[in-house]
Amino acid sequence: MRLFLGWCQKNQKVNRRKIKNFVCLLFKKKNTKLRTVTEIENLKRRDSKTLERIYTSYRSGFLIFASKYNLPDEDILDVYQDAFVALVENAEKGKLDDLNAELKTYLFSIGKYMIFGKLRKNKTELVE
Numbered sequence: 001m002r003l004f005l006g007w008c009q010k011n012q013k014v015n016r017r018k019i020k021n022f023v024c025l026l027f028k029k030k031n032t033k034l035r036t037v038t039e040i041e042n043l044k045r046r047d048s049k050t051l052e053r054i055y056t057s058y059r060s061g062f063l064i065f066a067s068k069y070n071l072p073d074e075d076i077l078d079v080y081q082d083a084f085v086a087l088v089e090n091a092e093k094g095k096l097d098d099l100n101a102e103l104k105t106y107l108f109s110i111g112k113y114m115i116f117g118k119l120r121k122n123k124t125e126l127v128e
Contacts, residue, residue: 075118
């Protein structure tokens with residue numbers, strides 16, 4: 001990378017910062033894919049450390065994300081727990097083997113559709 005950045009310094013037409021950011025993103029993306037594959041394998045084995053780390057690291061972000069849907073906090077927490085269980089079950093079934101997205105994105109999308117279902121259910125209860 002230093003040789004590449006050295007070349008960029010000589011070549012004034014190339015924006016050094018943009019290329020450095022691009023290279024960092026490129027390496028980060030590769031590392032993320034490897035980490036995701038390892039996490040999926042650990043989810044399949046129900047590794048307790050991985051389960052706890054994923055559950056706690058994404059929980060606060062999900063609660064903030066889900067708060068915009070105007071559900072009570074208890075319901076949001078229930079949805080997160082159900083979405084996490086669904087994530088682990090999908091990993092065990094092999095549905096995550098060809099996952100192209102981040103694990104966090106997949107978990108949040110499961111939760112989002114569970115929230116939509118809960119809102120739909122609440123809406124039909126109000127109509128009746």
